[in-house]
Amino acid sequence: MTLAEGIRRHGFRKWYERQLLKSHAHLVFTFLCLVGVFAALESMRGTLGWSERVEAIGTTVLCAAAGVWALRRYLQLLQRAELAAHQAECPQCKAYGRLDLLQSDATGERVTVRCRGCSHGWRMEI
Numbered sequence: 067m068t069l070a071e072g073i074r075r076h077g078f079r080k081w082y083e084r085q086l087l088k089s090h091a092h093l094v095f096t097f098l099c100l101v102g103v104f105a106a107l108e109s110m111r112g113t114l115g116w117s118e119r120v121e122a123i124g125t126t127v128l129c130a131a132a133g134v135w136a137l138r139r140y141l142q143l144l145q146r147a148e149l150a151a152h153q154a155e156c157p158q159c160k161a162y163g164r165l166d167l168l169q170s171d172a173t174g175e176r177v178t179v180r181c182r183g184c185s186h187g188w189r190m191e192i
């Protein structure tokens with residue numbers, strides 16, 4: 067969901083909250099993948115057969131790849147949310163996150179917003 071869509075549908079604060087929840091869900095998934103990596107490595111200790119080892123190595127690689135993807139996604143989502151949050155304060159009256167969407171570009175990541183308190187307009191870009 068782009069910044070413009072998020073502000074239009076939910077308002078800035080709800081969009082920001084959802085971005086944080088989504089990013090931290092990816093962090094939890096990263097942790098679960100790490101548990102999967104250690105469990106697969108632990109299962110290799112007692113096995114002698116090559117097919118069991120191949121299966122454990124495959125599981126390890128799969129969990130590690132999913133964990134790296136989830137960690138990257140966590141950092142991307144968190145960075146976007148924080149970048150937007152730093153621009154969500156009205157430059158004139160310092161109200162935080164109380165804004166309405168006026169217009170956005172085609173990507174939806176550059177928006178012009180207006181403060182609900184003092185009607186001052188400014189641009190946000192993530």
Ligand SMILES: [Zn+2]
Pocket residue numbers: 156157158159160161181182183184185186
């Ligand atoms: Zn204002």
